[in-house]
Amino acid sequence: MQAGTKLSLTQELGSNLMNAGQPYQSPRQRVWTAIRKHREEFTIKQVAELGQMKYDSTRDFITGLKKAGIIAEVRREKLPNMSKKIELIYFKLVEDYGYNTPSVDRQGNILGKSATVNKAMWNTLRITKQPVNAIELAAISSTDELQVSIETADSYLRFLHHAGYLKIARVAHHAVRKAKYQLLPGMDTGPIPPQIQRAKQVFDPNTNTVMYSERPELEEEIKHGTLLLNDEEINDE
Known part of the structure; x- marks a missing residue:
């Protein structure tokens, strides 16, 4: 062949x-x-x-x-x-x-503990329902036993925004401030956190749906x- x-x-x-x-x-x-x-x-x-x-x-x-x-x-x-x-x-x-x-x-x-970290961040977004940036999301979601990095929070927010879960409540301003995101009404799909998969896609186990795919990698x-x-x-x- x-x-x-x-x-x-x-x-x-x-x-x-x-x-x-x-x-x-x-x-x-x-x-x-x-x-x-x-x-x-x-x-x-x-x-x-x-x-x-x-x-x-x-x-x-x-x-x-x-x-x-x-x-x-x-x-x-x-x-x-x-x-x-x-x-x-x-x-x-x-x-x-x-x-x-x-x-x-x-x-x-x-x-790694990506599933636990994602659950902590997803819970924060569901419970607070307030606009947060990556720094705030990482701080609120972290505990003594679990540390969420700003980079991880930033990536999770961006992917959930692309997938239609979040809206931008305040745009970023270069390196001065990070964008703030807020969970959209009706997008609290359930307690299981949407997953950022290796294929660069967001999969929601609550609805069994691929919500966003950046570039399908095979x-x-x-x-x-x-x-x-x-x-x-x-x-x-």
Whole structure:
């Protein structure tokens, strides 16, 4: 297959993927959803197929979840007609992090606290309903246990404004003052904070809707997923 043809096909499939009726989910999110659905017992192959994620990428994700104590091995089953060393491993979910997939590396380190930070900022916007700038949002949302940076607050406000949640109550003035934003009436969609996803889009779990997409990136899908692969592309790998 020529590179140009493959790129064109990827772009076409990617466009359809991002414009589908259901909001786009990353390969890890799809596998995490499959794990939660089959929480009592699942295999790597099973959740890889259900989540449409490449087996090797799923195995690395499962390894990280196991080392982090989020899942645990429950039993092993010898595969028929195979060496004694080949066993099918079954896992179960032991710590459910909710809808959003935990961000873990292969060593089991849980990365960042973006979901908690977003929830703190979203709660501030919902409770105060007053115009705030990034400095004020960061200060109000921070606690002794959780520190929200001004940069994070600034990014969250800008994305929520692009997505139609906020209005600009006071425009920014160069480096002298930051813009103030206010939650629009009717845009308090629920207690779960809208997520700024890797594809540079805002997804609202309360309404199951992609509210804003800046630039659909397919790098993660191309690297780890199987949604963009047809038989010819699989054979080319």
